[in-house]
Amino acid sequence: MTSSTPSLRSLFDAQYRASRAQIAVPLAVRRDRLLRIRALLDEHGSALAQAVQEDFGVRSAQLTEIADMFVLRALLSHTLKHLPRWIKPVKVSTPLYLQPSSAWLQRQPVGVVGVVSPWNYPLQLALAPVITALAAGNRVMLKPSELTPRTSALMGELIGKAFAADEFCVVEGDAALAAAFTQLPFDHLVFTGSTATGRKVAEAAAANLTPTTLELGGKSPCIVDASCNFDSAALKIAHGKLLNAGQTCIAPDYVLVPQGREAAFGEAFARAVAKLFPTIAGNPDYAAIISPRHHERLQALLAQAEGEGARLQVLNSGASADGSRQMAPVLVFGATPAMKLMEEEIFGPILPVLPYTTLDEAIRYINERPRPLALYWFGTDTAARDAVLAQTVSGGVTVNETLMHIAHENLPFGGVGDSGWGAYHGETGFLRFTQQKPVLLSSKWARGDLFYPPYGKRFDQVMGLLKRVI
Numbered sequence: 001m002t003s004s005t006p007s008l009r010s011l012f013d014a015q016y017r018a019s020r021a022q023i024a025v026p027l028a029v030r031r032d033r034l035l036r037i038r039a040l041l042d043e044h045g046s047a048l049a050q051a052v053q054e055d056f057g058v059r060s061a062q063l064t065e066i067a068d069m070f071v072l073r074a075l076l077s078h079t080l081k082h083l084p085r086w087i088k089p090v091k092v093s094t095p096l097y098l099q100p101s102s103a104w105l106q107r108q109p110v111g112v113v114g115v116v117s118p119w120n121y122p123l124q125l126a127l128a129p130v131i132t133a134l135a136a137g138n139r140v141m142l143k144p145s146e147l148t149p150r151t152s153a154l155m156g157e158l159i160g161k162a163f164a165a166d167e168f169c170v171v172e173g174d175a176a177l178a179a180a181f182t183q184l185p186f187d188h189l190v191f192t193g194s195t196a197t198g199r200k201v202a203e204a205a206a207a208n209l210t211p212t213t214l215e216l217g218g219k220s221p222c223i224v225d226a227s228c229n230f231d232s233a234a235l236k237i238a239h240g241k242l243l244n245a246g247q248t249c250i251a252p253d254y255v256l257v258p259q260g261r262e263a264a265f266g267e268a269f270a271r272a273v274a275k276l277f278p279t280i281a282g283n284p285d286y287a288a289i290i291s292p293r294h295h296e297r298l299q300a301l302l303a304q305a306e307g308e309g310a311r312l313q314v315l316n317s318g319a320s321a322d323g324s325r326q327m328a329p330v331l332v333f334g335a336t337p338a339m340k341l342m343e344e345e346i347f348g349p350i351l352p353v354l355p356y357t358t359l360d361e362a363i364r365y366i367n368e369r370p371r372p373l374a375l376y377w378f379g380t381d382t383a384a385r386d387a388v389l390a391q392t393v394s395g396g397v398t399v400n401e402t403l404m405h406i407a408h409e410n411l412p413f414g415g416v417g418d419s420g421w422g423a424y425h426g427e428t429g430f431l432r433f434t435q436q437k438p439v440l441l442s443s444k445w446a447r448g449d450l451f452y453p454p455y456g457k458r459f460d461q462v463m464g465l466l467k468r469v470i
Helices: 008-021 027-056 061-086 126-137 147-160 175-182 196-208 230-246 262-276 292-306 361-367 382-391 428-434 457-469
Strands: 091-093 102-109 112-116 139-143 168-170 188-192 210-214 221-224 255-256 311-314 331-332 350-356 374-378 397-398 434-441
Touching: 008 112, 008 139, 008 147, 027 061, 027 126, 027 382, 061 126, 061 230, 112 126, 112 175, 126 188, 126 428, 126 457, 139 175, 147 168, 196 210, 196 292, 210 382, 221 230, 221 361, 230 262, 230 350, 230 374, 255 262, 262 331, 262 350, 292 311, 292 331, 292 350, 292 457, 350 361, 374 382, 374 457, 428 434
Parallel strands: 112 139, 112 188, 139 168, 188 210, 221 255, 221 374, 255 350, 331 350, 374 397
Antiparallel strands: 091 102, 102 434, 311 331
16 A cells, blocks of 8 residues: 555444445345456456466466466356345244244345455465455455465456445555454454464454354375275376465465385375476466575475475476476475474475374374374275264365365355354355344244233243143
8 A cells, every 4th residue: 555545443443434324235236246357357367367366477368267267167156046035034933932923034234244365375265255255235445465466456457446435445565454453343353274373363352242263274084995096096186285385375285105015105295296297397277486585485494395395296396487486396205294394384395104003093192183184095994984074073084186175156165263253155145244143023922921910820821831742
């Protein structure tokens, strides 16, 4: 923000006033807002993809199309199709002792929703919660990441032309502005990012009693069962791990394989990488690490692991152009719990391979750690699969694939514990940004007076009857 732009507080106040002036937001208004976002993506998709490419240094338009644009278009289509049903009041049954009254849930916007979005999928993770919040009839303020400045600036410019500031606006700035943003008294605040920052966001929101949706990260495990085909599993794991060079909150963070099969998995993974990315350096489909600082952090994780006895298997290595930050995939064998790469979310193309002797041991390893945002299982043994599903808790699961549960609009997306709370996508997201106001319409025939004082014989008779029928 510059000195000529409205202040954070004035933007919020304008949205707050507008949200209170129009509490009942018609379907036509909600649809129009969603259609404006669709038009923005259709008309300026190429320019947005180019901005993403420039921010990353290397990130193909095709990758942005599948990972950002396609997801948003699918969300828009799903939301527009189902929105007429979602906004309707929902009738609920009335218990005998309140009959013949009727009751329903009236779905209303909560008001002003703040969205703080990350850099790794700078379009999808910015606009997906915005779309859902607008569908629910809210006003929205978006704070995109400063690590993708070109994308954030172009989004701000395009949204500023398509929307009034009291409908939907973008504010740009650094971490200090983000901190100020989270201190505004929103009616709901959405944050996507690291667990450490998520704690700070939750603390800031708590001062205003602002409800939050925190989409965090963590160490999402992948269990390879002895019953699976290693080549098939490795290809899918490699795709999930290396999409966006591992800079994905639900990427497999480490893989558990049957003891003695680590080398076989490593060979299968190497073949998968060669198939997906015949070259790394200069390959536009293999994204760069977002910044020198993030690249240096990943290198430090590897250096520490190797220095403490881990064995590294670098795949498809090759000299990258100076400054490209295209980091070759690395498998890590012999990692120990004390190594930083086993304590922190990796968020890069590094995959520790850990052996397990029994399924119970693998489940116990997962359960001894913070609950992950995602969990993946590969195999054909349905009893083993069901044991993993029953005995672990995670934000979401994909079986015999990676990442894909996030693309299913009828499945909520969100974390649990250290990986976040609250969920959006589909109707779950719509309800996240909606106040379901309970309404009881009392009939003129209702006999609520039977419960009024003074209590006496009649009251005792009524209560005795109810005790027998409820």
